[in-house]
Amino acid sequence: xxxxxxxxxxxxxxxxxxxxxxxxxxxxxxxxxxxxxxxxxxxxxxxxxxxxxxxxxxxxxxxxxxxxxxxxxxxxxxxxxxxxxxxxxxxxx
Amino acid sequence: xxxxxxxxxxxxxxxxxxxxxxxxxxxxxxxxxxxxxxxxxxxxxxxxxxxxxxxxxxxxxxxxxxxxxxxxxxxxxxxxxxxxxxxxxxxxxxxxxxxxxxxxxxxxxxxxxxxxxxxxxxxxxxxxxxxxxxxxxxxxxxxxxxxxxxxxxxxxxxxxxxxxxxxxxxxxxxxxxxxxxxxxxxxxxxxxxxxxxxxxxxxxxxxxxxxxxxxxxxxxxxxxxxxxxxxxxxxxxxxxxxxxxxxxxxxxxxxxxxxxxxxxxxxxxxxxxxxxxxxxxxxxxxxxxxxxxxxxxxxxxxxxxxxxxxxxxxxxxxxxxxxxxxxxxxxxxxxxxxxxxxx
Numbered sequence: 001x002x003x004x005x006x007x008x009x010x011x012x013x014x015x016x017x018x019x020x021x022x023x024x025x026x027x028x029x030x031x032x033x034x035x036x037x038x039x040x041x042x043x044x045x046x047x048x049x050x051x052x053x054x055x056x057x058x059x060x061x062x063x064x065x066x067x068x069x070x071x072x073x074x075x076x077x078x079x080x081x082x083x084x085x086x087x088x089x090x091x092x093x
Numbered sequence: 094x095x096x097x098x099x100x101x102x103x104x105x106x107x108x109x110x111x112x113x114x115x116x117x118x119x120x121x122x123x124x125x126x127x128x129x130x131x132x133x134x135x136x137x138x139x140x141x142x143x144x145x146x147x148x149x150x151x152x153x154x155x156x157x158x159x160x161x162x163x164x165x166x167x168x169x170x171x172x173x174x175x176x177x178x179x180x181x182x183x184x185x186x187x188x189x190x191x192x193x194x195x196x197x198x199x200x201x202x203x204x205x206x207x208x209x210x211x212x213x214x215x216x217x218x219x220x221x222x223x224x225x226x227x228x229x230x231x232x233x234x235x236x237x238x239x240x241x242x243x244x245x246x247x248x249x250x251x252x253x254x255x256x257x258x259x260x261x262x263x264x265x266x267x268x269x270x271x272x273x274x275x276x277x278x279x280x281x282x283x284x285x286x287x288x289x290x291x292x293x294x295x296x297x298x299x300x301x302x303x304x305x306x307x308x309x310x311x312x313x314x315x316x317x318x319x320x321x322x323x324x325x326x327x328x329x330x331x332x333x334x335x336x337x338x339x340x341x342x343x344x345x346x347x348x349x350x351x352x353x354x355x356x357x358x359x360x361x362x363x364x365x366x367x368x369x370x371x372x373x374x375x376x377x378x379x380x381x382x383x384x385x386x387x388x389x390x391x392x393x394x395x396x397x398x399x400x401x402x403x404x405x406x407x408x409x410x411x412x413x414x415x416x417x418x419x420x421x422x423x424x425x426x427x428x429x430x431x432x433x434x435x436x
Binding site for chain 2: 011012014016017018019020023025027030032034036043
């Protein structure tokens with residue numbers, strides 16, 4: 001996870017917010033992925049307009065947790081989604 | 094499947110089955126909706142657009158379009174374009190007889206998937222079920238779709254007549270670059286009248302379960318979780334998704350738990366007059382369906398694989414919900430499946 005990256009949905013993938021976190025739909029299959037993202041990320045993040053660093057700053061301001069913990073949690077979620085081919089990261093620097 | 098997350102309640106269906114018309118140019122003896130003539134009360138083009146707007150705003154991912162025959166609607170392709178412009182995936186179930194090269198060209202879109210119905214590998218086996226001449230027309234449709242590399246499944250309803258054809262159907266599908274999809278015969282629509290004649294025997298259902306285990310590339314549209322074996326556990330649902338993951342909209346806008354329960358008792362509301370979101374979240378019909386428990390199945394060693402099976406078949410054969418699917422694997426082994434349908 002690079003702090004200057006933005007993330008977008010991969011081709012054929014849709015996402016929406018649910019009470020447990022995020023629900024991804026991948027038309028290949030089709031397949032569903034239930035992601036208990038603990039309100040850290042909302043579907044808007046995957047419009048590719050917000051850098052990871054900005055999201056991290058906001059989460060750290062909102063959550064009573066050390067920055068390193070938030071960074072690790074966020075990194076794990078994004079890396080797992082990228083590994084499954086649901087999102088694509090792109091550095092904008 | 095993330096059952097625990099589904100049980101928490103989704104904000105919207107994942108997909109919605111939308112039967113866009115009752116009009117059909119065929120008269121298949123097992124038709125789930127008793128289609129034939131267009132009805133005056135079917136939704137207009139503008140009303141259909143409002144339904145698409147409503148569901149798109151809720152982020153419903155996919156429409157499973159059926160009928161009737163969807164291509165009987167003169168505005169059908171325009172409505173599909175409207176849904177695609179909003180990013181919605183459409184999986185169109187068609188009898189294939191109206192698809193030509195022009196229509197195939199219009200269907201060549203990254204958000205379109207096609208299911209063409211065929212119930213036999215030859216005209217001799219298919220046409221008695223679907224109508225004279227339908228087999229050859231479907232092959233022409235498959236050819237037109239293959240020319241454009243459009244992703245296609247051949248959909249076969251499992252009956253006493255189609256069961257012996259499954260191996261040949263698999264080969265036929267492969268010849269056209271298509272997948273085979275087998276769906277379950279349910280006693281709704283005209284299927285009520287042909288149920289005793291066409292429904293597979295318990296022995297055939299057991300043999301079909303084995304066949305499915307050996308053909309993991311054959312899809313079932315989650316029709317057969319009630320007879321799925323461990324080999325197919327990861328391939329789809331392990332429970333009925335009605336009112337939890339999916340629901341059905343009739344050609345007149347009625348909202349129901351699934352396409353096989355379009356009965357007055359199960360009408361949850363009507364769109365576009367009522368908000369689909371309100372129906373999904375608050376309809377007493379949907380709430381009670383979500384709370385449905387099939388207690389008699391809970392001690393079964395297969396409960397984790399099927400959660401009681403298909404409520405629609407239980408309802409149509411026993412006139413009540415909350416009872417076991419009579420065609421589940423355990424019932425096929427232990428008892429004879431009911432041969433009659435309660436009208």
